[in-house]
Amino acid sequence: MPDGGAGQKFENPVTITIDGREIVAEQGDMLLQVALDNGIEIPHYCYHPKLSIDGSCRMCQVKTGAPKLAIACNTPVADGMEVDTQSEEVAKARRGVMELLLINHPLDCPICDQAGECYLQDYSYGYGRADARTTSPRRKGVKRHPIGPRVVFDQERCILCRRCVRFTSEISKTNELRVFGIGDHSHIGTAPDAPLDNDYSINTADICPVGALLSSDFHHKRRVWFLEETQTVCPSCSKGCNVKVGMFKNEIQRLVPRRNDEVNETWMCDHGRLHYAFAQDETRLRDAVVRGESSNGTVPVVPLDKALEDAAGRIKSTADEHGAAAVGILGSGALTNEELYQLAAFARAVGTPNVDVPVPTGEADGFLIQAEKVANARGAREMGVVPGDGGKDASGILAGAAAGDIKLLYVVDARSLLAASDAEAVQAALDGGATLILQDANVSELTDKAAVLLPGQVWVEKDGTFTNHEGRVQRIRRAMTPAEGSYCDGGIFTRLSALLAGTDPSAARFDARATLAEIAEKIDGYAGMTFERLGSLGVKLGDAAPAPAPAEPESEEGSAPAEPA
Amino acid sequence: MAPVLPEALRERIVAEFPKYPEKRAVLLTALHFTQETFEGWIPKETVPEIAALLELEPIEVWEVVYFYAMFNSEPVGRCHVRVCTNLSCCLRGARPLMRRLEELLGVRPGEVTEDGRFSVGEVECLGSCGTAPVVQINNEVYRENVGIDDLPGLLDELRQRLDARDAEGESEG
Numbered sequence: 214m215p216d217g218g219a220g221q222k223f224e225n226p227v228t229i230t231i232d233g234r235e236i237v238a239e240q241g242d243m244l245l246q247v248a249l250d251n252g253i254e255i256p257h258y259c260y261h262p263k264l265s266i267d268g269s270c271r272m273c274q275v276k277t278g279a280p281k282l283a284i285a286c287n288t289p290v291a292d293g294m295e296v297d298t299q300s301e302e303v304a305k306a307r308r309g310v311m312e313l314l315l316i317n318h319p320l321d322c323p324i325c326d327q328a329g330e331c332y333l334q335d336y337s338y339g340y341g342r343a344d345a346r347t348t349s350p351r352r353k354g355v356k357r358h359p360i361g362p363r364v365v366f367d368q369e370r371c372i373l374c375r376r377c378v379r380f381t382s383e384i385s386k387t388n389e390l391r392v393f394g395i396g397d398h399s400h401i402g403t404a405p406d407a408p409l410d411n412d413y414s415i416n417t418a419d420i421c422p423v424g425a426l427l428s429s430d431f432h433h434k435r436r437v438w439f440l441e442e443t444q445t446v447c448p449s450c451s452k453g454c455n456v457k458v459g460m461f462k463n464e465i466q467r468l469v470p471r472r473n474d475e476v477n478e479t480w481m482c483d484h485g486r487l488h489y490a491f492a493q494d495e496t497r498l499r500d501a502v503v504r505g506e507s508s509n510g511t512v513p514v515v516p517l518d519k520a521l522e523d524a525a526g527r528i529k530s531t532a533d534e535h536g537a538a539a540v541g542i543l544g545s546g547a548l549t550n551e552e553l554y555q556l557a558a559f560a561r562a563v564g565t566p567n568v569d570v571p572v573p574t575g576e577a578d579g580f581l582i583q584a585e586k587v588a589n590a591r592g593a594r595e596m597g598v599v600p601g602d603g604g605k606d607a608s609g610i611l612a613g614a615a616a617g618d619i620k621l622l623y624v625v626d627a628r629s630l631l632a633a634s635d636a637e638a639v640q641a642a643l644d645g646g647a648t649l650i651l652q653d654a655n656v657s658e659l660t661d662k663a664a665v666l667l668p669g670q671v672w673v674e675k676d677g678t679f680t681n682h683e684g685r686v687q688r689i690r691r692a693m694t695p696a697e698g699s700y701c702d703g704g705i706f707t708r709l710s711a712l713l714a715g716t717d718p719s720a721a722r723f724d725a726r727a728t729l730a731e732i733a734e735k736i737d738g739y740a741g742m743t744f745e746r747l748g749s750l751g752v753k754l755g756d757a758a759p760a761p762a763p764a765e766p767e768s769e770e771g772s773a774p775a776e777p778a
Numbered sequence: 779m780a781p782v783l784p785e786a787l788r789e790r791i792v793a794e795f796p797k798y799p800e801k802r803a804v805l806l807t808a809l810h811f812t813q814e815t816f817e818g819w820i821p822k823e824t825v826p827e828i829a830a831l832l833e834l835e836p837i838e839v840w841e842v843v844y845f846y847a848m849f850n851s852e853p854v855g856r857c858h859v860r861v862c863t864n865l866s867c868c869l870r871g872a873r874p875l876m877r878r879l880e881e882l883l884g885v886r887p888g889e890v891t892e893d894g895r896f897s898v899g900e901v902e903c904l905g906s907c908g909t910a911p912v913v914q915i916n917n918e919v920y921r922e923n924v925g926i927d928d929l930p931g932l933l934d935e936l937r938q939r940l941d942a943r944d945a946e947g948e949s950e951g
Contacts, residue, residue, distance in 0.1 A: 390837075393841060
């Protein structure tokens with residue numbers, strides 16, 4: 214493939230051969246990355262595509278025609294270079310590196326979280342030797358040491374590749390980690406009174422090629438080979454970091470970042486990574502509830518159909534009695550585009566202009582963490598969940614309820630509303646006497662106040678799309694079988710719309726794929742978007758239309774074919 | 779918080795700046811000065827101030843403190859007795875020597891005798907492999923070919939030095 218594989222264009226193309234295969238690359242690019250880009254594996258520990266070159270592990274040595282073997286990570290390619298990654302000389306060098314790295318390694322894989330995704334294990338199998346030639350006792354070091362509030366350190370397993378050191382100096386720029394000591398005493402350490410504590414600290418566990426740095430949250434939780442991993446997007450802010458959700462027996466075990474150079478490179482923040490308990494803890498709502506005049510004290514659980522009928526009845530009678538504008542709808546930026554599109558349709562069916570999405574906001578850090586603390590605030594605006602002509606925005610709707618103008622409040626996701634609004638404004642709205650219909654996945658202060666409660670779902674139970682703050686539309690995928698008793702949020706909207714229109718609600722099934730097709734047809738920027746077109750890395754608004762390019766196949770590893778990140 | 783680096787020490791460090799193209803190059807000298815000022819060790823409170831003075835991250839100062847055996851991050855005795863434990867000295871009995879020294883003084887590395895007079899530690903190669911094992915006391919006394927049996931005499935000699943110094947101090951005071 215002398216054209217450089219996937220049609221890449223080079224400013225100064227050079228041709229090299231790796232193991233007899235001709236490869237075109239950019240002059241000066243490093244040999245290791247060129248090899249990885251072309252699907253040729255050269256084992257390595259310290260090299261990481263998003264960090265500076267260290268050259269310390271010596272594992273990537275190859276023969277380049279120079280008198281000595283060269284480390285591929287720090288060897289610029291030059292025209293005519295002939296590289297050999299397979300000869301006995303190279304194999305012997307790798308065996309030597311492996312042997313030295315393993316002299317003091319505790320080999321405690323059976324109790325190590327990294328087992329199963331460990332470079333040391335993989336390369337030991339591929340390039341090491343079966344026996345040890347040393348008999349002296351292995352060096353002892355600290356184990357299970359909380360090097361920071363969210364990261365556990367095992368000194369004995371560390372191979373001193375310095376990836377974590379470079380991460381805290383180059384990416385988080387917090388400089389908590391360095392190599393201390395000399396020679397055989399070298400170890401990773403933190404300064405006195407300055408633990409590894411920054412918003413991105415657990416990424417050090419991801420990039421640690423061995424089991425030396427581990428996520429405290431995942432520590433001894435589950436063997437990684439039992440995890441079923443699903444590619445999706447983090448829901449915790451509008452950045453939309455690409456992640457993999459690791460499931461075991463329908464429970465989230467961990468979130469890890471997935472490489473997407475257009476969004477999060479290969480990182481994610483600690484908050485987003487650890488914010489998943491709400492999907493599966495005891496706060497999940499599993500019952501539809503309708504509170505009448507007579508339900509004194511007990512929680513009147515009803516089938517969902519009954520609750521939907523009751524909700525539609527209340528909306529209709531409010532609109533008939535006081536006009537449609539007496540209904541206020543507060544949606545959620547935690548919903549998918551497809552659900553929001555159906556929510557907008559539902560609002561039109563009600564006929565009220567008083568529709569908005571309250572968006573909780575907080576600190577942004579100029580790196581990954583965004584101010585909007587839900588994934589899909591932008592999607593909500595684009596799907597039309599915004600005030601209609603003369604309609605009230607979120608705070609206006611709350612004020613209207615407090616003043617008695619809004620007689621019925623339809624709230625989706627009370628926790629977003631509460632986080633986005635002034636507590637007094639919410640209280641005043643409830644005191645105004647409006648009927649509350651609440652569609653929600655989790656318990657909140659509003660749950661008990663709802664006349665009708667419709668149990669919804671969370672992101673990890675859904676298929677659909679989010680639009681991030683930059684207008685990148687990304688696919689989220691169902692990783693979890695929905696909580697028993699909960700109901701698909703999009704389906705609640707379509708069925709309510711049908712009930713209001715007097716058609717058969719059971720026929721109004723929500724289909725995310727079909728809804729996206731409708732969005733693609735009707736909403737600016739979304740033309741050409743399908744689940745397949747979005748692939749694993751998403752597409753920027755406008756970039757899918759028209760769609761002359763062949764659909765990208767969904768790749769397992771994002772844009773990083775050879776780097777497990 | 780009041781600064782912990784005495785003004786005189788600060789001035790002494792700053793006076794070194796013109797000798798080097800970058801402030802960071804003064805780090806080793808600054809650490810030596812600090813260790814002199816603080817009776818043989820570098821208190822952790824001084825590190826952020828040294829770092830600020832040299833426009834470094836505190837951890838970059840710690841990296842150097844922990845790298846060199848000549849810098850102590852814990853208090854030491856008035857006589858800090860160190861045995862070289864590099865290859866030649868180890869081959870010539872540095873390990874048993876170290877153990878005997880610990881027994882005689884009743885302290886382990888990182889500890890100081892109750893009277894504050896002695897502490898022990900290891901040191902990297904002192905460049906005298908032909909006369910291994912080698913023992914260094916503070917920055918003044920170096921002993922070659924030290925055997926286990928030489929230790930009691932060496933320690934007595936050090937005690938006498940300290941006594942003499944104390945007497946001198948009293949007569950001055």
